[in-house]
Amino acid sequence: MFTREHTRQVHVGSVAIGGGAAVSVQTMASTHTADIDATVAQINRLADAGADIVRVAVPTKRDTDTLPEILRQANVPIVADVHFHFDRALEAVAAGVHKIRLNPGNISDRAQVRRVIDACRERGVPIRIGVNEGSAVERRDASRREADRQMTLVELMVAKLAEYIRIFEDANFADIVLAAKSHNARTVIDVYRQIAARWNYPLHLGVTHAGPPETGTIRSAVALGALLADGLGDTIRVSFAADPIHEVQAGKEILCSLGLRARTEPELIACPTCGRVEVDLVALVDALRPRLAELKTGLRVAVMGCVVNGPGEAEGADVAVCAGADRADIYRAGRKVRTVPASQIVDAVLDECRRWQARH
Ligand code: SF4
Known part of the structure; x- marks a missing residue:
């Protein structure tokens, strides 16, 4: 067994992340969230396959409106994936979701983030700060600040995360989970190592846009395997351009291969x-x-x-x-x-x- 880095612990409904808890497997529903029947059916199929937590997209108010019913029927904790509209985060928290994911690349207004933090604090809901390579690169192109242009991609992603974390720390909100994803396995390994050296918040590992299962499995296993073998990572998500059931199977296999999860099948x-x-x-x-x-x-x-x-x-x-x-x-x-x-x-x-x- 590897020695796991000690991180703070947060609770996503009944699932603990960090602080020595078992590494959990996450995935994301591929249905339109507003389609309650299809979304619940998929969530529970993913739960049966071994997903500990499932994330759903909430791009519109129609989606957040369906969350109470989805939460009532889902067999695992649910995370609302929020981009661009901070009010979707407020609606999702009011609906009772177990965790929120925010992307610093598209919700950066300090006052808006503070409102989400206050709502989450009141309800005991943790927030994942999920930076990805795309939003970091956008910032470099948009701002053209000399300092940004001098930075490597990894440095830029860490800087972006640091800027965002400051908003949470200034608000004395520590129930956060950190993620910094790229489609490139080497970048993922480097960026998470730097993050782990700097903060002790729990880490959500993932290679984003990893492609179809054939290649995505290898990229994810290489990056996540290296980090997990270093003792880093508290929850993982494998992402494929395929039925998310394959993500769950691959995530479980990565953890089982490293002895981080007991097998339930031969x-x-x-x-x-x-x-x-x-x-x-x-x-x-x-x-x-x-x-x-x-x-x-x-x-x-x-x-x-x-x-x-x-x-x-x-x-x-x-x-x-x-x-x-x-x-x-x-x-x-x-x-x-x-x-x-x-x-x-x-x-x-x-x-x-x-x-x-x-x-x-
Ligand atoms: S088990 Fe026999 S057939 Fe299979 S690889 Fe080994 S030697 Fe070859």
Whole structure:
């Protein structure tokens, strides 16, 4: 286990962020918030998949008007994502949301931010300050101040955050969470390291606009993995141009891979295959995967493509199969328990998993 940096703790409804709490997984609904049925259905599907917190966009008053009903039906705490209109933040807080996200790039009027702070203080609602690369770059282009132009992008993002944090600190409001996202993994790593060295507010990690799951998973795993392994990060959001359920799955897998979250589904290990492979291993894995997902337990299952090197490579798995040309050896807790014909491999592995489950 990594040593986690100590941060302040805030509470987003029933979920604690920072101060040693488990790293939570967030995502964002992709529905139009004003469509209550679609939004609630998606929020609860994401919650079932393992999302701890879900954010919704509230660009119009129609959206904030629906929040009381959404909050009534949602199974997880809800964050209102506010851009441009500070009154959306006030309406969302009045509706009872559990957290607000503000973007310093588009709500910067000090008096308006103070009104949001006062409303959040009254209701015990934390605020995430979410800077992103785009708004920092806009500032550099718009202001053309010499000092800005001299700064690197990372320095500029941190400076932007510092300017905004000052408004909150001047108001003695400390229930804030910090985020500074970029689509570039290296920038994300650098900027969060600088933020963590300067403040002890909890950190919301994310790579923004990470693209489709194929590339976005890698970018997010690289950046978030490096930071989490450094002990940084209290809540994470993976963002994809795809159904947000994939964001939740990827976020959970990042945390499980680092031992920061216990698995609730089997971990499937499969050999990469080589010239010794004697079965269609890819087809075997494809057949096993959905069946294993039915078992709501974190056991480790190894699928190996030969009976020569397979047993050694499967060591450490709770259940393993070493498949030969027409039959396979099945192992439980490192011990060979039976040999089955090829046609029975999937059922036999499932059987052994259930046996393992019954004993643990
Ligand atoms: S388990 Fe066998 S087939 Fe799979 S990679 Fe190892 S040696 Fe090759």
